[in-house]
Amino acid sequence: MDAFPTLDGELIVGGLPLSRLAARVGQTPFYAYDRGLLGRRVAELRAALPAGIKLHYAMKANPMPALVGLMSTLVDGIDVASAGELRVALDAGADPQEISFAGPGKRDAELHQAVAAGILVNVESFRELAPLAQASQALGLPARVAVRVNPDFELRSSAMKMGGGPKPFGVDAEQVPELLTQIKRLGLNFEGFHIFAGSQNLKAEAIVEAQRQSFELALRLADSAPAPVRFLNLGGGFGIPYFPGETRLELAPVADNLAQLLTEAAHKLPQAELVIELGRYLVGEAGLYVCRVIDRKLSRGHTYLVTDGGLHHHLSASGNFGQVIRKNYPVAIGNRMDQPAGDTVSVVGPLCTPLDLLADRMALPEAQPGDLVVVFQSGAYGASASPRAFLSHPEVVEVLV
Numbered sequence: 056m057d058a059f060p061t062l063d064g065e066l067i068v069g070g071l072p073l074s075r076l077a078a079r080v081g082q083t084p085f086y087a088y089d090r091g092l093l094g095r096r097v098a099e100l101r102a103a104l105p106a107g108i109k110l111h112y113a114m115k116a117n118p119m120p121a122l123v124g125l126m127s128t129l130v131d132g133i134d135v136a137s138a139g140e141l142r143v144a145l146d147a148g149a150d151p152q153e154i155s156f157a158g159p160g161k162r163d164a165e166l167h168q169a170v171a172a173g174i175l176v177n178v179e180s181f182r183e184l185a186p187l188a189q190a191s192q193a194l195g196l197p198a199r200v201a202v203r204v205n206p207d208f209e210l211r212s213s214a215m216k217m218g219g220g221p222k223p224f225g226v227d228a229e230q231v232p233e234l235l236t237q238i239k240r241l242g243l244n245f246e247g248f249h250i251f252a253g254s255q256n257l258k259a260e261a262i263v264e265a266q267r268q269s270f271e272l273a274l275r276l277a278d279s280a281p282a283p284v285r286f287l288n289l290g291g292g293f294g295i296p297y298f299p300g301e302t303r304l305e306l307a308p309v310a311d312n313l314a315q316l317l318t319e320a321a322h323k324l325p326q327a328e329l330v331i332e333l334g335r336y337l338v339g340e341a342g343l344y345v346c347r348v349i350d351r352k353l354s355r356g357h358t359y360l361v362t363d364g365g366l367h368h369h370l371s372a373s374g375n376f377g378q379v380i381r382k383n384y385p386v387a388i389g390n391r392m393d394q395p396a397g398d399t400v401s402v403v404g405p406l407c408t409p410l411d412l413l414a415d416r417m418a419l420p421e422a423q424p425g426d427l428v429v430v431f432q433s434g435a436y437g438a439s440a441s442p443r444a445f446l447s448h449p450e451v452v453e454v455l456v
């Protein structure tokens with residue numbers, strides 16, 4: 056939000072006034088991702104965290120090829136969740152040695168592609184072992200594997216819990232020793248552990264606790280491992296503020312804890328690299344969704360701004376991507392940034408469903424048809440996480456500026 060400057064009442068994005076950027080893109084709606092902000096975020100994070108921590112980008116947050124290309128030059132590795140994402144990561148120039156592949160339903164063909172590519176597979180099921188061994192034999196290449204563990208704890212106060220209790224993700228911690236035995240028997244190359252406990256967390260103490268518990272769990276499991284742990288992925292979970300009242304994640308306590316873990320790892324897992332994998336924290340705040348007001352309607356005393364964009368492009372902002380209670384993303388009128396809030400309006404899209412809501416009763420400057428509505432915090436889980444075919448409206452364009 057405050058990351059984007061304004062000039063003469065217009066938001067500046069990638070160095071251009073928003074109306075000029077819209078003209079350059081040639082259509083609304085569009086997503087714009089700001090290279091400068093992406094670079095700055097990674098630089099700030101690296102400055103805050105201990106130098107020994109490796110930073111991976113979980114590209115399902117935003118798989119736009121040009122953005123993945125930029126990110127692959129900034130981070131130490133890319134985490135993919137399908138063979139389709141793997142292709143984008145390889146096209147982007149990412150080093151296969153530093154690509155890892157997680158996901159609960161990897162098909163045999165995807166496992167074969169992963170072995171051929173030489174990437175690390177985070178094994179999430181006993182079932183994946185045989186196709187990996189077959190691929191390794193058929194290709195005459197090692198199958199590089201880490202074990203994704205379903206931990207026996209969860210990331211507290213996380214918006215999306217991914218560990219603790221029964222889960223489709225990973226192998227339950229108590230079953231891991233048996234899995235490791237089979238990995239050894241099949242001659243797969245064991246490289247480490249992947250423990251991801253949750254997502255979108257703004258509380259440093261919860262992240263510290265989950266990383267500490269992940270580390271201790273990995274130490275226990277390392278006793279049964281067929282080879283030294285070379286790679287320990289402690290997950291991520293770093294959140295960004297979306298809604299009024301949310302405060303930024305404090306990095307200092309997380310950094311202090313990671314420094315301690317690095318010191319302990321140097322003794323107890325001397326060959327291990329410690330990795331954290333982040334999606335939205337790296338890219339979410341660098342992106343905007345921009346759509347245009349088509350109509351301004353009054354219905355029984357309430358004003359609606361009807362736009363050419365909506366939930367078909369930005370399901371998250373409509374509140375229908377995992378939110379329990381709908382809250383407004385930060386929204387502005389991008390060509391009226393210097394005008395005071397006038398009326399309280401709802402911003403809706405063109406779809407014939409009441410779910411198509413971008414802002415519910417928000418105080419905004421008085422907007423007219425032709426004005427540009429901007430949704431901030433839109434760089435992650437936007438276009439690729441939305442039902443873009445729903446109602447057959449024009450496709451959204453994505454630009455890296």
Ligand SMILES: *Cc1c(COP(=O)(O)O)cnc(C)c1O
Pocket residue numbers: 113115116134157251254255290291292293332333334335336435
């Ligand atoms: C989705 C996912 C991430 C990224 O989550 P963010 O909330 O975007 O940081 C990281 N790791 C795994 C295993 C994931 O599934």
